[in-house]
Amino acid sequence: MCNMxxxxxxxxxxxxxxxxxxxxxxxxxxxxxxxxxxxELTGKALASxxxxxxxxxxxxxxxxxxxxxxxxxxxxxxxxxxEVSVTRGAVLLRVHDPDPAGxxxxxxxxxxxxxxxxxxxxxLVDLLTSGWRVVxxxxxxQVRCRLEPAEG
Numbered sequence: 001m002c003n004m005x006x007x008x009x010x011x012x013x014x015x016x017x018x019x020x021x022x023x024x025x026x027x028x029x030x031x032x033x034x035x036x037x038x039x040e041l042t043g044k045a046l047a048s049x050x051x052x053x054x055x056x057x058x059x060x061x062x063x064x065x066x067x068x069x070x071x072x073x074x075x076x077x078x079x080x081x082x083e084v085s086v087t088r089g090a091v092l093l094r095v096h097d098p099d100p101a102g103x104x105x106x107x108x109x110x111x112x113x114x115x116x117x118x119x120x121x122x123x124l125v126d127l128l129t130s131g132w133r134v135v136x137x138x139x140x141x142q143v144r145c146r147l148e149p150a151e152g
Contacts, residue, residue, distance in 0.1 A: 023085030070097035
């Protein structure tokens with residue numbers, strides 16, 4: 001695996017990266033710049049771990065949606081912890097935020113409503129992952145999901 005700290009560049013305020021053998025953990029403050037860096041880092045880390053391009057792109061989309069949900073629940077500049085790892089061929093994603101009450105909710109009608117401006121994100125997460133769940137913690141909650149590699 002490439003050195004993710006070097007791939008990310010020089011240290012950035014509000015973006016603390018810890019690499020792991022098959023992924024990384026980032027403590028970040030939610031901002032547009034940090035989300036772009038997180039998406040890029042996710043793609044590079046998964047490619048380096050041998051994950052196929054389709055699954056890596058799905059992981060980038062899911063990470064974006066989960067971070068977006070945390071920002072909607074907690075507000076801009078919320079401190080988050082994002083974990084991305086590869087285990088037994090699957091990609092594990094975890095996004096931890098400080099709001100134990102702001103549990104993501106599906107809006108079933110949004111997928112059927114061509115005029116809806118939001119509410120499709122968790123349906124997308126459902127489509128791209130083999131499942132997700134919310135785990136409460138002493139300092140908030142963590143949304144966990146798993147992506148299986150594309151077959152064929």
